[in-house]
Every structure is written in structure tokens, then in C-alpha cells.
Amino acid sequence: MSSPLRRPLIAGNWKMNLTLAQSVDLARAVKEGAASASGEVAVCVPFTAITVVAEILRGSPVRLGSQDVYWEAQGAFTGEISAGMLVDAGCQMAIIGHSERRKLFGDSDEWVNKKLSAALKGGLTPIVCIGETLEERETQKTWRVLETQLAGGLKGFAPADLSKAVIAYEPVWAIGTGKTATPAQAQEAHLFVRAQLEKLYGKAFAAGTRVLYGGSVTADNVDTLMSQPDVDGALVGGASLKKDSFLRIMGFKAA
Numbered sequence: 285m286s287s288p289l290r291r292p293l294i295a296g297n298w299k300m301n302l303t304l305a306q307s308v309d310l311a312r313a314v315k316e317g318a319a320s321a322s323g324e325v326a327v328c329v330p331f332t333a334i335t336v337v338a339e340i341l342r343g344s345p346v347r348l349g350s351q352d353v354y355w356e357a358q359g360a361f362t363g364e365i366s367a368g369m370l371v372d373a374g375c376q377m378a379i380i381g382h383s384e385r386r387k388l389f390g391d392s393d394e395w396v397n398k399k400l401s402a403a404l405k406g407g408l409t410p411i412v413c414i415g416e417t418l419e420e421r422e423t424q425k426t427w428r429v430l431e432t433q434l435a436g437g438l439k440g441f442a443p444a445d446l447s448k449a450v451i452a453y454e455p456v457w458a459i460g461t462g463k464t465a466t467p468a469q470a471q472e473a474h475l476f477v478r479a480q481l482e483k484l485y486g487k488a489f490a491a492g493t494r495v496l497y498g499g500s501v502t503a504d505n506v507d508t509l510m511s512q513p514d515v516d517g518a519l520v521g522g523a524s525l526k527k528d529s530f531l532r533i534m535g536f537k538a539a
């Protein structure tokens with residue numbers, strides 16, 4: 285069970301999935317299920333679904349997020365979306381530095397840092413993703429990778445600037461593979477992340493910052509993951525696309 289300083293957050297990352305009609309349907313179900321959720325709930329939807337989902341979630345406690353944000357405010361940046369545009373469309377959150385963006389689209393720690401800065405300035409709650417690949421884990425580089433990603437991504441802020449920031453530990457080998465980190469592996473990594481946060485921004489910051497776990501979270505494993513003291517929530521991919529599984533995950537039971 286996570287500290288009372290940190291309200292659990294269950295966030296769905298819909299990735300590049302769902303038609304508008306399917307998005308409307310799922311958003312309605314999440315909104316209805318929010319009353320029996322065990323913590324805060326968010327859905328991070330494709331850019332094209334933001335305005336329709338915002339309309340559905342209006343007046344509900346479910347937060348709406350994007351899956352990326354660009355650091356410039358406006359201009360000739362074909363294909364990109366700014367923090368101001370996301371807020372205007374109804375977002376309150378943004379995922380930054382997801383491993384798919386890092387791997388497929390070249391997002392670096394420096395870019396993560398710039399996107400984070402833009403998100404915070406624009407009033408978005410950032411969910412900053414970090415995580416090691418299988419090869420890095422097998423060659424004992426996990427801690428170095430997490431340390432580098434955190435130091436680079438979170439560089440140059442004051443703790444107060446980052447007070448809303450959320451970190452998501454998503455081991456790349458667990459994403460979309462059905463190979464969830466064991467609760468002990470997740471706890472060990474989250475504890476390490478919290479120690480790094482303390483090193484960067486102090487004890488109070490580390491104690492108050494939510495660290496989510498992501499990677500093959502399902503209705504069947506969420507309870508044991510959420511029972512770990514440093515797991516403050518989940519970033520859920522595949523299982524967030526189905527009403528039944530996401531609603532069950534939203535209503536997790538932590539021991």
C-alpha cells in the first residue's frame with residue numbers, strides 16, 4: 285500500500301487504438317466506473333479523440349491526458365501538438381518519453397526534458413516514463429539506465445515546479461509482452477527511482493511523488509502490484525482498452 289502522501293493513480297494509455305465511436309463508448313464506461321475507483325483515474329487518448337472524450341468526461345473526476353506533447357508553443361512544426369493546444373482541447377495530463385516514442389521516434393532524455401518543461405509551463409500534469417530494455421536488465425545496466433533517464437529528463441527544475449509530476453517505471457521487456465515484472469522486481473525498481481528522486485530534489489519531493497508501474501498490468505496482477513509500498517499506481521496499455529478489465533484495475537485492492 286502506497287504512502288498516504290501519494291494518492292494512487294490508474295492511467296490508461298490507449299496508444300494508437302480505437303475509433304471515435306469506440307473511444308466514446310469506453311470513456312463513458314470509465315466515467316461511470318469512476319465512483320467505485322480506488323484512486324484517481326486518467327485516460328491518455330490519441331490526439332484525435334481528445335475533444336470528444338473531454339466532452340464525455342466533463343464534470344467527472346476522470347482526468348484526460350495526451351500521449352505526447354511538443355515543446356514549442358506554435359509554428360511550423362508539422363505533425364506536432366503543443367501544450368497550449370492540448371489544454372485548449374481539454375487535456376490535463378500528458379505522457380512524456382514513453383519507451384515507444386524513445387525507441388521508434390527517437391525521443392531522447394534531452395527531448396523529454398524540453399517536453400516536460402513545456403508541459404509544466406502549459407499547466408499539464410506530466411507522466412514521465414522511464415525503463416530499461418531486456419538487454420540492459422540482463423547485462424546489469426538497469427540502475428544506470430534509470431539514473432540516466434531521470435537525471436536527464438528531470439534536469440534543471442526547482443522541486444516546486446515538479447510538484448505535480450508523475451513518474452512511470454515501465455520496463456520495456458514487460459510492455460505488451462504479458463511478462464509483468466514481479467511485485468518484488470517492481471518494488472525494487474520503484475525504491476531505486478525514489479532514491480534517485482531524493483538525490484535530485486530532496487526527501488520531501490521523493491516522498492510525495494507518485495511512481496506508477498507499467499508493463500502488462502492486468503485485472504489479475506494489479507492487486508499484488510498495488511500492494512507494494514512504493515507502487516503508487518499503474519500505467520496500463522492493452523488492458524485499458526477493455527471496459528471490464530480497466531474497471532477492475534481502477535477498483536484495485538491493495539493489501
Ligand code: 13P
Pocket residue numbers: 297382454458459460461462498499500501519520521522523
Ligand atoms: P501494456 O499494458 O500493453 O503492456 O502497455 C504498457 C504501456 O506501455 C503503458 O504505457
